[in-house]
Amino acid sequence: MSVTVEVNALCKTFELSKKQMKIEGAKERRKVAVDHLSFDARDGEIFGLLGPNGAGKTTTLRILATLIKADEGDALVNGYSVAKNPEKVRERIGFLTSELKQEDFFTPNYLFGFFASLYGIESGAAKKRKEELFGRFGIDGFSEVKVANLSSGMKQKVSLALSIIHDPGIIIFDEPTNGLDVITAKAVTDFLADLKESGKTIIISTHIFSIAEKLCDRIGIIIDGKMAAFGRLGEITGESSLEDVFFRLYEEAGGILL
Amino acid sequence: MKGAIATVMKKEFKRFFGDFRLVSSSLILPGLMVYIMYSFMGSAFLSFLSVEEGYILKAAFINMPQGLFSELGLDGVIEPHYESIESLEMLKESVKSQEYDALAVFPDNFGDIEAIVFPVKDVPNVEIFYNSLEAKSSAAYSIIVDALTMYEESRVNLFDINKAGEYNLATDDEIAGFTIAMMLPILLIMFLFTGSLAIATESIAGEKERGTISTLLVTPIKRSDLALGKIFSLALIALLCSLTTTLGSLMSLPKLMGAESDGAAIKITPAMYANLFLISLSTILVFISIMSIISAFAKSVKEAQAYGMPLMVVAVALGASGMFGPNSQNPVLYAIPVYNSVQSISAILAAKASALNISIAVASNTLFSALGVVALALMFSNEKIMFSK
Ligand SMILES: Nc1ncnc2c1ncn2[C@@H]1O[C@H](COP(=O)(O)OP(=O)(O)OP(=O)(O)O)[C@@H](O)[C@H]1O
Ligand SMILES: [Mg+2]
Numbered sequence: 183m184s185v186t187v188e189v190n191a192l193c194k195t196f197e198l199s200k201k202q203m204k205i206e207g208a209k210e211r212r213k214v215a216v217d218h219l220s221f222d223a224r225d226g227e228i229f230g231l232l233g234p235n236g237a238g239k240t241t242t243l244r245i246l247a248t249l250i251k252a253d254e255g256d257a258l259v260n261g262y263s264v265a266k267n268p269e270k271v272r273e274r275i276g277f278l279t280s281e282l283k284q285e286d287f288f289t290p291n292y293l294f295g296f297f298a299s300l301y302g303i304e305s306g307a308a309k310k311r312k313e314e315l316f317g318r319f320g321i322d323g324f325s326e327v328k329v330a331n332l333s334s335g336m337k338q339k340v341s342l343a344l345s346i347i348h349d350p351g352i353i354i355f356d357e358p359t360n361g362l363d364v365i366t367a368k369a370v371t372d373f374l375a376d377l378k379e380s381g382k383t384i385i386i387s388t389h390i391f392s393i394a395e396k397l398c399d400r401i402g403i404i405i406d407g408k409m410a411a412f413g414r415l416g417e418i419t420g421e422s423s424l425e426d427v428f429f430r431l432y433e434e435a436g437g438i439l440l
Numbered sequence: 441m442k443g444a445i446a447t448v449m450k451k452e453f454k455r456f457f458g459d460f461r462l463v464s465s466s467l468i469l470p471g472l473m474v475y476i477m478y479s480f481m482g483s484a485f486l487s488f489l490s491v492e493e494g495y496i497l498k499a500a501f502i503n504m505p506q507g508l509f510s511e512l513g514l515d516g517v518i519e520p521h522y523e524s525i526e527s528l529e530m531l532k533e534s535v536k537s538q539e540y541d542a543l544a545v546f547p548d549n550f551g552d553i554e555a556i557v558f559p560v561k562d563v564p565n566v567e568i569f570y571n572s573l574e575a576k577s578s579a580a581y582s583i584i585v586d587a588l589t590m591y592e593e594s595r596v597n598l599f600d601i602n603k604a605g606e607y608n609l610a611t612d613d614e615i616a617g618f619t620i621a622m623m624l625p626i627l628l629i630m631f632l633f634t635g636s637l638a639i640a641t642e643s644i645a646g647e648k649e650r651g652t653i654s655t656l657l658v659t660p661i662k663r664s665d666l667a668l669g670k671i672f673s674l675a676l677i678a679l680l681c682s683l684t685t686t687l688g689s690l691m692s693l694p695k696l697m698g699a700e701s702d703g704a705a706i707k708i709t710p711a712m713y714a715n716l717f718l719i720s721l722s723t724i725l726v727f728i729s730i731m732s733i734i735s736a737f738a739k740s741v742k743e744a745q746a747y748g749m750p751l752m753v754v755a756v757a758l759g760a761s762g763m764f765g766p767n768s769q770n771p772v773l774y775a776i777p778v779y780n781s782v783q784s785i786s787a788i789l790a791a792k793a794s795a796l797n798i799s800i801a802v803a804s805n806t807l808f809s810a811l812g813v814v815a816l817a818l819m820f821s822n823e824k825i826m827f828s829k
Contacts, residue, residue, distance in 0.1 A: 247658050250823040272660040282658065283651040287455060299447045300659045345658075 186352055186383040187223040187246070191255035192216050194241050194407075215241040217407035218255065223383050223400075225351070228374060230398035231387040234432070238407040239387035240279060243356050246385070247277035259352060273301075276346040279356035283341075286330035290321055290340045293329070294347065301348040308347075315343040319369065335366045342370065352383045359393065371397055391424050403428060405435040444661045448669025452643060456677050466638045470631075471684030478692035490575060497580040498539075500531050503546040512587040518580060535569050541580035543569040553595060620690070621789040625762030625782045631685040632724050632781075633755040635678035637748045640731035643674055645744035648736070653826065667732075667816040671809070675728045679721060708789075715788045715798055722805035723781040727755075729812025736819045739828060762786035774800040777808045 194216040198208055206213070216238040223229040231239045244250045246257055248268035256263050262270040284293055294316075298308035316322045319339040324332060332340065338361065346353060358374065359367040374397065378384055388394055394401050395415065403411040403418070410431040411418050419427050456462050491497070500521045501509070509520050521540065523531055534540045545567040552564055566588060570581035593600075610618075647653040656666060708716075731748060738744035755778065761767065762782035769792075774780040780801035787793040819825045 249654060249657060250827070269660050269662065272658060277658045281651055282655045284655060285455070285647075285650070285652045287459060292454070296447065296451055297659065300444060300656075300661050302443065341655075344655075 183224040183226050185222045186225050187229075187257065187259055187385065189219060189221050189242075189246070189255075189257045192219045192242065192245060192252045192257060193254035194238075194245060194250070194252055214407055216245070216252070219404070219407065219409055220255075221402045221409060221412055223352075223385050225383045226378060226381045227399040228378050228384040228386065228397050230394045230401040231385070231404055232389065232391070232394045232401050232428070233387075233404035234389060237389075237404040239389075239404060240356050241407075242404070243277070243279065243354050243385070243387055246271075246354055247275060248272055249277075273348070274350055274352055276348070276350040276353045278342055278345040278354070278358070280338075280360060282345075284329045284337065284344070287328060289326050289328055290316070290332075290343075291325040293340070293344060294325075297344050297347050303348060311347060311349070315347070318373065319343055335362055338362060339366065339369075342373075350382075353377060353385070355384070355386045357388060358386050359388075359390075391428070395424055403431055405432055408435070410435055444665040445669040445672070448661075448666060449673040452670065452673035452677070455643075456639075462642070466635070466681050467684055470634070470681065471688035473688075474685050475688035475692045478689060482692065491579050495576065497541045497576060497583065499542040499544060499580050499584065500534070500540045501544050501546070502528065502531070503548065503550070504544070505546065505550060508591075512584075512591055514583070514587055517583060532569055535571055535577065538571070538574055538577070541570070541574070541577045542584060544584055545569075556596065621765075621786070622763050623689075624789055625785040626756060626759035627689050628682070628686060628720065628785055629723070629755050629759035629762075629778070629782055630752075631682040631689075632678070632720060633727050633752055635681035635685070636674075636724055636727035636731045637745065637752065639674050639678040639681065640728050641735045641738075641741050641744040641748065643670060644732050644735035645738045645741045648738075648826065649740045653820075657820065657826065662817075663820040664813065664817040666820055667813045671725070671728055671732060671813055671816065674732070675721070675725050678728055679724050682720070682724065712788050712791075712793075715793055716785065718802050719781050719784045719788070719798065722802045722809075723778060725809035726777050726781075726805045726812070729809045729816065732816050733812060733819065736816060736825060758782050765790050766792060769794060769797065771797055771800050774798075775804045777805050780804060 193214070196213045196215055198206070198211055198213050202208070203211070219238070219242060221229070221231075231242060233239050241250070245252050246259065246264060248264050248271050251265065256265050258264075259271045260274050262274070264271050288296070291312075294312050295308065298305075298311070303311065313322075316325060319342065321336070321340055321343060324336055324340075329337060329340065342355075342358075353374075355374070358370050362370065371393070374384055374386070378399075386393075386397070398415065400414050401412075401418065402409050411427070415424070418424070496519045497517070498519045498521065500523050502523050502525050504520075504522065509515070514520070525545075528545065531540065531543050535543050547564045547566065550564045550566070556563070568581060568584055571577040572581075644653075647656075657663075730751065731744070734747045734751075735741075735744040738747060758779050759782055761779070762785060766783050766787040767773070768783075769787075773783060774797040780797075784793065784798055784801045787797065
């Protein structure tokens with residue numbers, strides 16, 4: 183196993199608008215969302231970022247996907263810097279979060295062709311890939327239904343299929359099972375396990391302990407933008423449960439449990 | 441990746457032409473609306489100016505010499521009411537309140553005309569009261585004035601002007617053409633702008649509002665390719681939309697002017713068409729790039745459209761500068777985007793276009809749009825702009 187993603191001391195601070203300050207009850211104009219965060223991920227493993235709401239998980243993953251830029255620090259994806267070579271990085275990753283929407287007007291079939299051509303996949307290969315992915319997620323029966331008319335679970339499966347259309351070596355999913363029923367959620371986690379078997383690097387974020395325990399080989403616990411613990415699951419938990427460890431870390435970081 | 445631009449363009453076309461609602465609301469309806477509106481305005485204007493059929497004009501006459509009414513040839517044209525000078529003020533009120541269409545007051549010395557000798561001094565003065573706001577009153581006024589003038593000329597005639605035949609050497613078609621040449625720059629600029637406004641806001645602010653633009657931004661597509669693909673395809677669609685509104689207005693303009701002229705009112709040669717096309721295309725590129733940048737800043741389609749409104753006023757004001765023909769042939773002025781379009785359209789229609797100035801205009805508009813593409817590409821990679829909520 184070799185390191186494919188290397189995150190070095192990432193920092194990200196957001197300027198809050200007045201409205202946002204009110205909503206979040208923040209006193210400062212600036213919010214440090216990610217605070218000198220470092221970790222790495224290797225091929226053939228699932229790495230999980232575990233943390234409470236607002237910990238900075240999505241922000242970290244968006245920096246890796248080059249959607250937003252870090253203020254400090256850098257991340258290397260297959261050796262390419264997210265800051266200096268964002269296009270090379272985007273060619274090598276598949277990224278999925280709930281903020282990425284598909285256009286309601288188009289059918290999965292059309293969208294597949296559209297993204298295949300954006301990624302420069304030639305039509306024969308694209309057709310094979312479509313059969314494979316649509317078959318795996320049961321999209322084939324809905325391939326001519328406009329996205330607007332798909333159920334939210336089916337929409338998510340279509341987004342998932344489209345995000346890995348180019349068979350990337352590194353897959354980054356933000357809360358992959360959020361909003362899915364148990365059956366669909368299982369289809370997704372099984373798929374992630376298969377991808378791991380085939381040697382891909384998978385980075386997910388979650389606030390659900392059971393997913394982290396079941397799925398992840400290594401995890402990083404983020405609290406308030408900082409890495410509170412990082413390593414193999416067994417190394418972090420020792421004798422106690424992941425939940426207990428988490429609550430202890432949370433209190434150590436100054437968090438208050440109600 | 442060169443194919444990326446084509447891929448983005450194809451998607452935009454499919455999005456637009458595949459959606460009946462979009463095609464009908466921005467391609468078919470505006471042209472139809474303009475046609476119906478102008479035709480309606482034209483006929484409403486005509487009916488405002490004309491007297492309904494079968495109506496007999498009523499006029500009051502004070503002090504009119506016996507037999508003059510028939511001599512003037514007004515029998516059957518106007519219904520006469522003979523009144524006395526005492527009721528003058530009351531009669532004026534009746535003209536105001538449309539009871540009478542006109543009131544003619546003859547002077548006591550009207551009979552003197554029988555004895556007039558040259559040189560003429562202190563001729564009798566006939567007073568005709570009317571109400572110019574009423575079509576009937578205006579009609580009665582001009583009938584009586586015409587009849588009296590003819591009567592006068594039959595008595596004392598020194599010379600005639602244009603007594604018989606058609607002297608205006610401009611044909612109806614040419615008059616229509618002149619009016620079209622006057623209206624077209626402002627209309628064309630307005631249609632090019634409204635087309636761009638509708639298309640660019642929907643595609644860029646709309647994608648931002650619905651969160652589909654981020655999906656494109658995580659693919660390896662270059663930001664500049666995305667900007668180019670969007671601007672090219674949106675410009676072509678907007679051009680098509682303005683074409684239908686322009687056609688609609690060209691077809692209804694003769695009706696708006698009340699001229700019974702056909703579409704051949706204005707003689708446009710193929711070379712003029714080619715120049716008009718080049719100018720329109722380069723202008724719409726400018727409009728689309730401006731509206732795209734505004735749409736990328738805006739958080740929603742509505743916001744983008746609101747920002748576009750003041751610009752629309754500016755565009756129309758610029759369009760008005762071309763109403764009375766090209767202002768100048770100074771090539772430097774043809775380097776100012778949009779203003780150069782107005783001047784060029786105006787010059788083309790007046791058959792005064794110079795190849796140099798048209799080329800300068802097209803080149804300057806294209807350069808301006810290229811800067812727009814660069815700006816849009818930079819905005820696509822700016823997280824503060826793309827993900828502002
Ligand atoms: N664009 C932004 N502008 C201002 N603040 C932001 C922005 N994006 C995120 N934040 C703030 O940064 C912090 C981290 O947010 P982030 O979305 O990364 O958390 P998360 O760990 O994904 O939480 P969740 O589990 O709720 O998804 C939060 O306080 C959030 O409000
Ligand atoms: Mg999140």
